[in-house]
Amino acid sequence: MTRVVLTCSRCLTDFDFDITSNFTIYLTKATGTVEEDEVELAEEDLLSVTYTGDEIDLTNEIAEQVLLELPYKPLCKEACLGLCPVCGVDNNSTVCGCMDSRPSMAFSSLGSFKVKPDKGE
Ligand SMILES: [Zn+2]
Ligand SMILES: [Zn+2]
Structure with missing residues (x-):
């Protein structure tokens, strides 16, 4: 679950909004030589992220998922x-x-x- 702060489209008050949908991020380390084909990308919510080195930046991937869940016109209530x-x-x-x-x-x-x-x- 992810919590974001939205601004109410009516009263402009900031409020917490819980994104309840689950999504899975599957990490695949890019070795450049080995193709891992044991990964099944059947689940539609599965997110595959390829990374190199020791640092994983999931900001973009998470932001993408979060944006999909945001209401078009958020209301505090x-x-x-x-x-x-x-x-x-x-x-x-x-x-x-x-x-x-x-x-x-x-x-x-x-x-x-x-x-x-x-x-x-
Ligand atoms: Zn008035
Ligand atoms: Zn409001």
């Missing part, structure tokens, strides 16, 4: 309210009232403010 388009506050933590058509009622309406659970529409 399904019901993220995002930023107010008027004043820019994070509506998850602050109710600014900009979008309320009755500004004088902004605070009295807080009592009935609820976040509706995502019903997976």
Whole structure:
């Protein structure tokens, strides 16, 4: 499992995102002379990396796999309210009232403010 930090596409908050899909990186040392044919590359998630010397740089390979798992529009949570388009506050933590058509009622309406659970529409 890999943990990355994503930025919510709605409220721009950084949050941890666990990439749960498994992938295997198979290391093959490139000797330049011996062809190892015992390796079966049947698994579609198998990643074959050839390296030389004693150092193995997996940065590119891992980054490639990670990018495949990233959501196109990451959200810190399904019901993220995002930023107010008027004043820019994070509506998850602050109710600014900009979008309320009755500004004088902004605070009295807080009592009935609820976040509706995502019903997976
Ligand atoms: Zn968010
Ligand atoms: Zn606002």
